[in-house]
Structure formats: C-alpha cells, structure tokens
Amino acid sequence: MSRLILGVDVGGTSTAAGVVTADGDVIGWQSAPTHGVADPLATMTALIEGVRKAVGRRADTIAVAGVGVPGPVDVARGRIGEPVTHVPALARRALAAELGERLRLPVFVDNDVNALALGEWMFGAGRGKRSLVVLAAGTGIGAGIVLDGRIVRGATGFGGELGHVPVKFDGPRCFCGGRGCVSIYASGRGSPTRPGRASPAIRRRCWSRRRVIRRASRRPSSSVPRRTVTPWPPRSSKRRARPWAP
Numbered sequence: 001m002s003r004l005i006l007g008v009d010v011g012g013t014s015t016a017a018g019v020v021t022a023d024g025d026v027i028g029w030q031s032a033p034t035h036g037v038a039d040p041l042a043t044m045t046a047l048i049e050g051v052r053k054a055v056g057r058r059a060d061t062i063a064v065a066g067v068g069v070p071g072p073v074d075v076a077r078g079r080i081g082e083p084v085t086h087v088p089a090l091a092r093r094a095l096a097a098e099l100g101e102r103l104r105l106p107v108f109v110d111n112d113v114n115a116l117a118l119g120e121w122m123f124g125a126g127r128g129k130r131s132l133v134v135l136a137a138g139t140g141i142g143a144g145i146v147l148d149g150r151i152v153r154g155a156t157g158f159g160g161e162l163g164h165v166p167v168k169f170d171g172p173r174c175f176c177g178g179r180g181c182v183s184i185y186a187s188g189r190g191s192p193t194r195p196g197r198a199s200p201a202i203r204r205r206c207w208s209r210r211r212v213i214r215r216a217s218r219r220p221s222s223s224v225p226r227r228t229v230t231p232w233p234p235r236s237s238k239r240r241a242r243p244w245a246p
C-alpha cells in the first residue's frame with residue numbers, strides 16, 4: 001500500500017484537512033471555521049484527528065503533512081512570517097515544529113497560494129507544463145508562480161504576491177505599506193483602511209472581479225489601446241543605436 005499525505009489548508013474563514021494519495025486523489029477530508037476556537041493550531045489538530053479517524057486503518061500509512069497558510073512563510077525553517085492578515089494568531093509561529101511535535105510526522109509549511117500553484121502544476125491545469133501562474137481572487141488577490149518547475153518565493157517569501165503590485169502609484173495606502181495595489185481595486189477586501197467595506201470612491205473606480213477576469217482572458221493585442229503604443233525609437237529620430245561605451 002502506498003504511503004499517504006496529510007494536507008491542511010488554513011483560510012481566513014475556514015480550515016480544511018484532507019488525506020490524499022501520491023497521485024492527488026483525496027480519500028477523506030473535513031473542514032471547520034478557522035476562528036472557532038482560540039488557537040488555529042487547535043482547529044488544525046482537531047480536524048487532523050477527525051480525518052485520521054475517518055480514513056480508518058489507512059491513517060497508519062500517512063508519511064508526511066503539508067500545511068498552506070495565508071501569509072509569507074520561511075519554508076526552509078517552517079516558520080510563518082508576518083503579516084498574516086486573516087489569521088494573525090499564526091504570525092511568527094514555528095508551525096512546522098509545533099505541528100510536527102503533535103503529529104509525530106515531518107511537516108512542511110508554505111504559503112497557501114504557492115501550495116495551490118504546486119497542486120495545479122502537478123495534478124491540475126498546469127500538468128505537464130514547465131511554468132504557470134495561479135491567481136486566487138478572494139478576500140485579497142493571491143498568486144503563485146511556478147517557473148521552470150520551481151515555486152518563485154523571492155528573497156523574503158513575497159515573490160508571488162501579485163496582489164500588491166501597484167497599479168496606481170498615487171492611489172490609496174495599502175496595509176502592505178505600498179500605494180494603489182491591485183488588491184485595493186479588485187479584491188473582496190476592496191478598502192485599504194476598512195477591511196470588507198470599500199469606500200464609494202474606490203467602488204466607483206474599482207473593476208468587478210468578473211470584469212478583471214474577462215479583461216485578463218482577452219488576447220493581448222485587443223486589450224492594449226492603439227493610441228497608447230508609442231514606437232521606439234521614434235520614427236522622426238535620425239539617431240542610430242550605438243554600442244554602449246562608458
């Protein structure tokens with residue numbers, strides 16, 4: 001019998017735990033509100049115990065556990081960074097060590113959308129491809145990037161945070177410290193200062209999620225207005241490119 005994997009997805013609203021095969025088949029799962037009890041780790045542990053019981057004797061072959069959390073993660077150390085906006089109790093926790101001690105299993109922790117991107121790359125829409133980008137529009141805009149078979153994490157774990165790419169440099173301040181991030185205009189949060197309640201001014205300028213997806217799925221040539229495309233070098237220029245010489 002092949003060995004099984006325990007997967008846990010911690011979300012801002014609910015947490016799910018499942019037992020999966022090495023081929024990606026889910027053989028049992030359970031979910032519960034993330035904030036139902038004081039410590040999200042207690043929610044995880046209760047769910048894991050529940051799903052272990054649900055799969056019966058097959059639980060004995062669980063070899064490893066993986067956890068996705070909605071925040072930056074130092075994957076090598078299994079430690080969560082900050083901010084973990086939707087589950088602040090997890091910020092700065094050494095989750096891999098804490099959970100590994102309780103489960104007596106090796107535990108790997110990663111950002112939830114990175115885990116989603118790896119899942120799509122291994123078993124879903126990106127199977128057989130070298131690279132892909134996953135955009136997860138929800139309370140915020142999350143993203144995971146697989147490039148040539150490796151997750152792009154960046155120097156401090158923010159490598160795939162495309163939701164915090166500025167699209168309006170003088171826009172409203174975002175909780176990340178930047179201004180005019182795409183998450184402000186296109187996510188469920190919709191407001192940099194009052195989570196869950198977009199200001200009327202932002203709502204007027206904000207694209208709906210459906211509109212963003214519709215625009216993103218167009219062919220690039222049709223999404224760029226011709227008048228914004230400036231030829232370079234300008235046609236009037238007589239100068240020719242010269243080799244660079246300091």
Ligand SMILES: [Zn+2]
Pocket residue numbers: 163164165174175176177178179181183
């Ligand atoms: Zn931001």
